[in-house]
Amino acid sequence: MCYCSKCQVLAKTGVACPSCGSKKLREVQANDPVLICTADELKCSMIRAAFDESGIPHEERMCGPGAPPSVLYGRMPSSLYHVFVPYGEMEHCEEILIGIGVLGENGTSKPDKVQTQEEDLESGSMSRRKRIFVRIASAIAFLILVWVVVTLADTCINFIKSAFSNLYG
Ligand SMILES: [Zn+2]
Structure with a gap:
């Protein structure tokens, strides 16, 4: 069996590498x-x-x-x-x-x-359940993301408000 050491694939035809087309092939070794x-x-x-x-x-x-x-x-x-x-x-x-x-x-x-x-x-x-699970999980992840953004924005606004009231109040 010939082997392209560059792409690390077997060339089953033995003529050229199926991946890069290189003709520099060698006999494959057990630990390649x-x-x-x-x-x-x-x-x-x-x-x-x-x-x-x-x-x-x-x-x-x-x-x-x-x-x-x-x-x-x-x-x-x-x-x-x-x-x-x-x-x-x-x-x-x-x-x-x-x-x-x-x-x-x-x-x-x-x-x-x-x-x-x-x-x-x-x-x-068999993977229908898995798909449904992934769908639910991504929906939950999205909700968490929204919640984080809203919370961060709130914190930010409160911080700015208090900074302004300290300056001008
Ligand atoms: Zn190759």
Whole structure:
């Protein structure tokens, strides 16, 4: 299996890196970090917990904001992460990811666009409660924010009033 050491991805075709197109590939080593999947914050924390439990070294790197539609569903905008694991642990990791439902049964790592399909599936079943919870939590957070702003403004106005009454009164 060929490997691009710059992008830390496997080049399955063996001709060029699927990420940067570089042809400077080398044979992969067991301890090379390899991109296993791209996940949003929620999935990333699931993956992290599952890998920690199995004692697999892993690394997550933020790679940009999540899909804008997630905001429309009342979710907080989340960041996407690239998850890297050592090549030697890759098969084991794929099994774990399939086990927690992050990877498809075919075991191929998912590009970003497949993820939205999976989110559609999720919305129909198990994560509905989670979505509702997040919606309620963000509504409460918003109310708290409003309350803090109002309280701060009040304090500010009182402070200014007392400063003026000290000056002129
Ligand atoms: Zn590359």
